[in-house]
Amino acid sequence: MTTPRRLPDPYGGPSSGANLADILERVLDKGIVIAGDIRINLLDIELLTVKLRLIVASVDKAKEMGIDWWESDPALSSRARRDELTRENTELRARLERLEASREAEELEAAPRQAPRRRKKESP
Amino acid sequence: MTALRYVYAVCRPLSAPLQAQLTGVAGIPARQLEHHGLIAVLSLVPEEDFAEEPLKEHLEDLEWLTATARAHQNVVDALTGVTTPLPLRLGTVFRDDSGVRVMIEEREEDFRHALDRLEGRVEWGVKVYVEQEEEKEAVEERPAARPASGRDYLRQRRRRTAAHEQRGQKADEFAARLHEALSGYAEDARLHAPQNATLSGATGRNVLNASYLVPRSRSEEFVELVDRAEDDTPGVRVELTGPWAAYSFTGLTQGVA
Numbered sequence: 442m443t444t445p446r447r448l449p450d451p452y453g454g455p456s457s458g459a460n461l462a463d464i465l466e467r468v469l470d471k472g473i474v475i476a477g478d479i480r481i482n483l484l485d486i487e488l489l490t491v492k493l494r495l496i497v498a499s500v501d502k503a504k505e506m507g508i509d510w511w512e513s514d515p516a517l518s519s520r521a522r523r524d525e526l527t528r529e530n531t532e533l534r535a536r537l538e539r540l541e542a543s544r545e546a547e548e549l550e551a552a553p554r555q556a557p558r559r560r561k562k563e564s565p
Numbered sequence: 566m567t568a569l570r571y572v573y574a575v576c577r578p579l580s581a582p583l584q585a586q587l588t589g590v591a592g593i594p595a596r597q598l599e600h601h602g603l604i605a606v607l608s609l610v611p612e613e614d615f616a617e618e619p620l621k622e623h624l625e626d627l628e629w630l631t632a633t634a635r636a637h638q639n640v641v642d643a644l645t646g647v648t649t650p651l652p653l654r655l656g657t658v659f660r661d662d663s664g665v666r667v668m669i670e671e672r673e674e675d676f677r678h679a680l681d682r683l684e685g686r687v688e689w690g691v692k693v694y695v696e697q698e699e700e701k702e703a704v705e706e707r708p709a710a711r712p713a714s715g716r717d718y719l720r721q722r723r724r725r726t727a728a729h730e731q732r733g734q735k736a737d738e739f740a741a742r743l744h745e746a747l748s749g750y751a752e753d754a755r756l757h758a759p760q761n762a763t764l765s766g767a768t769g770r771n772v773l774n775a776s777y778l779v780p781r782s783r784s785e786e787f788v789e790l791v792d793r794a795e796d797d798t799p800g801v802r803v804e805l806t807g808p809w810a811a812y813s814f815t816g817l818t819q820g821v822a
């Protein structure tokens with residue numbers, strides 16, 4: 442939110458406002474593709490796969506550098522997706538349970554069998 | 566030690582020599598190789614780092630990749646100040662000068678065509694972010710209005726989701742309007758995939774990531790146009806980068822429309 446936005450000098454360089462993603466997406470993803478004498482597999486590299494390959498190659502190092510977004514991004518990690526669903530499911534179950542418990546309590550106020558009131562701290 | 570040729574860009578002969586201090590990948594100075602009236606700007610790089618195997622390994626190393634990408638961009642950027650370069654993709658390496666010459670001959674026509682088309686043009690990058698406030702809101706709301714019932718909870722949740730969606734929709738509309746206005750001013754435009762926050766370090770959700778091809782002479786007005794756009798929509802942030810070499814507009818990149 443406090444990221445300063447510079448007005449770049451139209452006759453200067455791309456300014457310090459350019460982040461690493463700006464540079465990588467141009468230098469890796471754009472630019473003219475020419476098969477040099479040294480064959481590297483950059484032809485089908487997209488930024489994402491580069492990152493993924495980097496991370497697969499060295500998960501610990503990536504973590505060291507604070508890169509762990511793939512673990513929590515539902516689009517990339519099936520586990521994250523599953524976790525997201527599980528979380529929502531648990532949350533809804535807890536709500537439902539509480540709702541039913543309170544209704545039961547109302548209806549069977551005089552009855553000896555009291556539904557246990559459970560308080561789960563799972564609000565969003 | 567054998568030296569390979571790492572090529573940054575192709576351009577027309579320069580009227581002034583390259584900066585003496587212009588260093589490229591691996592801290593090695595950049596130099597020119599002229600052939601058929603075109604210039605390849607390159608560095609002599611050590612085989613132990615840039616032959617197939619070591620290069621492949623290096624590309625897995627984010628630190629190396631970052632440094633190399635910045636160095637590559639640094640050279641292209643310096644060229645952008647004095648000419649109209651056609652930037653090559655990172656990691657274009659040849660065995661020797663004759664390999665570079667053969668490449669120039671093979672692509673000569675493409676290069677000239679692209680150089681004519683891009684002469685005097687630069688690329689501006691424009692990104693739009695929508696500030697993500699829902700987390701802050703959620704924190705603020707929770708202690709004050711803890712849902713008393715499941716129905717309350719659902720109602721709150723629906724309200725929050727609606728507010729979130731509305732903000733997202735507004736931002737999308739803003740981005741579409743801005744892109745239309747800027748495309749109208751620019752000679753050409755390209756939409757890129759939204760950026761990942763880890764790499765960009767930016768806050769908020771990236772809803773527009775685009776490049777615009779603009780003549781250098783009209784760049785000042787373009788910058789003003791971008792600048793004015795930000796004022797009228799709260800919760801939306803516009804970021805401008807450039808001028809870049811026309812990376813996104815060489816027309817010689819496979820897979821780009």
